[in-house]
Amino acid sequence: MLLDMAADGFGDRPVVGRGGDGLTPVRLRELAAGGARLIRDSDADSVVYLAVNGPAFHVALFAAARAGVPLVPVNYRLGAGQLAALLSNHPRALGICDPEQASALRAAGLSVRSPAEWLTDAADADGSGDPVESDAPAVLIYTSGTTSAPKGVVLRHHNLVSYVLGTVEFAGAQQDEAALMSVPPYHIAAVSNVLSNLYSGRRVLTLEQFTPEGWLDLVRSERVTNAMVVPTMLARIMDAPNLSRSAPALRTLAYGGARMPLRVIETALREWPHVEFVNAYGLTETSSTIAVLGPDEHRTALTSEDPAVRARLGSAGRPVPGIELEIRDELDAATEPGVSGRIWVRGEQVSGEYAGQGSATDDDGWFDTRDHGHLDADGYLFVEGRADDTIIRGAENIAPAEIEDVLLRHPDVLDAVVIGVPDEEWGQRIEAVVVPRDGSAPDPDGLRAEVRKALRGSRTPDRINFWPELPRTVTGKLVRRDIVATLTAERP
The missing domain is CATH 3.30.300.30 (ANL, C-terminal domain)
Incomplete structure (x- = not known):
C-alpha cells in the first residue's frame, strides 16, 4: 500500500540512489513485482538478505511484501558458527548476498543471488502481488544480542504501517530533499527509514562504510538535507581534528540507537546552528521510534537557565502519537515523575513478538522494553539503560x-x-x-x-x-x- 501510494502520488521523482540515476517509485514498484515473481517461483517462505545497504535492499523489502513472505535482513558481520545457526531457522529462504557469503547460504540449502543478479532478474520478471493480510509477517529482524543470544523479532505489516502513518506526512518532503542512511539493513532504523522516506517522497542514499570524511563528502556532493546517525558517528564527526564540517544543505539530523553523550550533542548544536536535531528512541520490537525530542526542544534545552529544562537535552523526548508509555516499579505499579523503573509501552506499532516464542506483551497489550528510565513532571522520558545493566x-x-x-x-x-x-x-x-x-x-x-x-x-x-x-x-x-x-x- 505504501509503495502504491508513492508510485501513484509522485512516480517520476527519484526516491532511491543518486540524483542523476535513482529509482523512481514507479520503477521500484515494477522491480518489486518482478522480485515477488522470483520469490513465488522459488517456493521460498522468506527472503534472507545478507548484504550491504542499497537499492537491492529496497526492492527485496517490497518484493517480499508483495510475495506475502517476510524479509529477514541478517548481520553480514556474524561469524561462521553464528551465521550457520541463524540460517538453520530459514531452510526454505531465497538468499540475496554478497559473493563472499554465497557458500554459507548454499551450505544452508538456500538458492542464492548477488544483489546485482537480484536486481537484473527482478527487472526481467513479470508479476503482480496478491493482497496481503495486515497481520501477516513483513520483516523478521534479529536483535543485536549485546546482552543475550539474538532473538528474531516479528514485525507484521500493521505494526510498520502504523508507525509510518503515525509519524510521517504523506508527500511531505520537498522535491530537492535527500536523506542519507548510515545504518546497516539488519537494523530496524534501516527498514523504518526506507518506509518513512518513501512515504514522504524523499530520496534516500546509503553509505556502506562510515568515516567522518566520507560522510561529509557525500552530504556535500549530494546536497543531503536529512541524515540519521548513531552517537558514535556524530562523536567522530565532531571530534575529528582539522576536518571541515561545512554542511550547508543539511537541514535535519536524527540520532538514536544508543545514548548520546551530552558533550557531543552540545558541540553539534553549536557547530551546526542551521540544523534541526531530533533524538529518536525506539526498539526493534516497537517498529522503531516511540519517543522523540524535537528540534525546538533541543535548542530550548541548550540555552535554558532552568536546570530541569536544560536536563531535557539528555532525554529521549516524549512519546510519538499512538504510543502510550508508563514507568513501572518492581510490583508493576506506575511510578511518580522522577522515580525510576521499567519502561512499558503500548500501541499499534508495538509488536513485542519473537519467532518461535510468541508475544511478550501482557493481556492488555503492554510491552516491557526491559529499559530502565523515568519521566519528568512534563512527561519527558529519560532512558537510563537496560534493566540487565x-x-x-x-x-x-x-x-x-x-x-x-x-x-x-x-x-x-x-x-x-x-x-x-x-x-x-x-x-x-x-x-x-x-x-x-x-x-x-x-x-x-x-x-x-x-x-x-x-x-x-x-x-x-x-x-x-x-x-x-x-x-x-x-x-x-x-x-x-x-x-x-x-x-x-x-x-x-
Missing part, C-alpha cells in the same frame, strides 16, 4: 548511565562504560572502562574524584581501566557481555 552493589541499585555521564564530561575521555563485576563482599563492584582521547593520559584517581564530587561515594567506580576502544556494534551499542567477560577473566 543495573548494578546492584550492597543492595543499592545503581544505573551505569549516571556515572558514564560524569566520565564523558571529562575533556580527556573519548568513550566510557560502567559495569558491575561479581564481588564476594558487595555482590557487585563498580568498574569503569575508559577510552582516553589521543595524546591524553587521564589520571584514574582524578576521574574517580570527579565521580565522587558529582555523585555519592557509593557510585564511585572501584577501579578504572583504560582500553584503546570499546566493543560496539555497528549501530553504536555497547557489547557489555564482552566487557564483563574480559574484566572477570582478568580479575577472578
Whole structure:
C-alpha cells in the first residue's frame, strides 16, 4: 500500500540512489513485482538478505511484501558458527548476498543471488502481488544480542504501517530533499527509514562504510538535507581534528540507537546552528521510534537557565502519537515523575513478538522494553539503560548511565562504560572502562574524584581501566557481555 501510494502520488521523482540515476517509485514498484515473481517461483517462505545497504535492499523489502513472505535482513558481520545457526531457522529462504557469503547460504540449502543478479532478474520478471493480510509477517529482524543470544523479532505489516502513518506526512518532503542512511539493513532504523522516506517522497542514499570524511563528502556532493546517525558517528564527526564540517544543505539530523553523550550533542548544536536535531528512541520490537525530542526542544534545552529544562537535552523526548508509555516499579505499579523503573509501552506499532516464542506483551497489550528510565513532571522520558545493566552493589541499585555521564564530561575521555563485576563482599563492584582521547593520559584517581564530587561515594567506580576502544556494534551499542567477560577473566 505504501509503495502504491508513492508510485501513484509522485512516480517520476527519484526516491532511491543518486540524483542523476535513482529509482523512481514507479520503477521500484515494477522491480518489486518482478522480485515477488522470483520469490513465488522459488517456493521460498522468506527472503534472507545478507548484504550491504542499497537499492537491492529496497526492492527485496517490497518484493517480499508483495510475495506475502517476510524479509529477514541478517548481520553480514556474524561469524561462521553464528551465521550457520541463524540460517538453520530459514531452510526454505531465497538468499540475496554478497559473493563472499554465497557458500554459507548454499551450505544452508538456500538458492542464492548477488544483489546485482537480484536486481537484473527482478527487472526481467513479470508479476503482480496478491493482497496481503495486515497481520501477516513483513520483516523478521534479529536483535543485536549485546546482552543475550539474538532473538528474531516479528514485525507484521500493521505494526510498520502504523508507525509510518503515525509519524510521517504523506508527500511531505520537498522535491530537492535527500536523506542519507548510515545504518546497516539488519537494523530496524534501516527498514523504518526506507518506509518513512518513501512515504514522504524523499530520496534516500546509503553509505556502506562510515568515516567522518566520507560522510561529509557525500552530504556535500549530494546536497543531503536529512541524515540519521548513531552517537558514535556524530562523536567522530565532531571530534575529528582539522576536518571541515561545512554542511550547508543539511537541514535535519536524527540520532538514536544508543545514548548520546551530552558533550557531543552540545558541540553539534553549536557547530551546526542551521540544523534541526531530533533524538529518536525506539526498539526493534516497537517498529522503531516511540519517543522523540524535537528540534525546538533541543535548542530550548541548550540555552535554558532552568536546570530541569536544560536536563531535557539528555532525554529521549516524549512519546510519538499512538504510543502510550508508563514507568513501572518492581510490583508493576506506575511510578511518580522522577522515580525510576521499567519502561512499558503500548500501541499499534508495538509488536513485542519473537519467532518461535510468541508475544511478550501482557493481556492488555503492554510491552516491557526491559529499559530502565523515568519521566519528568512534563512527561519527558529519560532512558537510563537496560534493566540487565543495573548494578546492584550492597543492595543499592545503581544505573551505569549516571556515572558514564560524569566520565564523558571529562575533556580527556573519548568513550566510557560502567559495569558491575561479581564481588564476594558487595555482590557487585563498580568498574569503569575508559577510552582516553589521543595524546591524553587521564589520571584514574582524578576521574574517580570527579565521580565522587558529582555523585555519592557509593557510585564511585572501584577501579578504572583504560582500553584503546570499546566493543560496539555497528549501530553504536555497547557489547557489555564482552566487557564483563574480559574484566572477570582478568580479575577472578
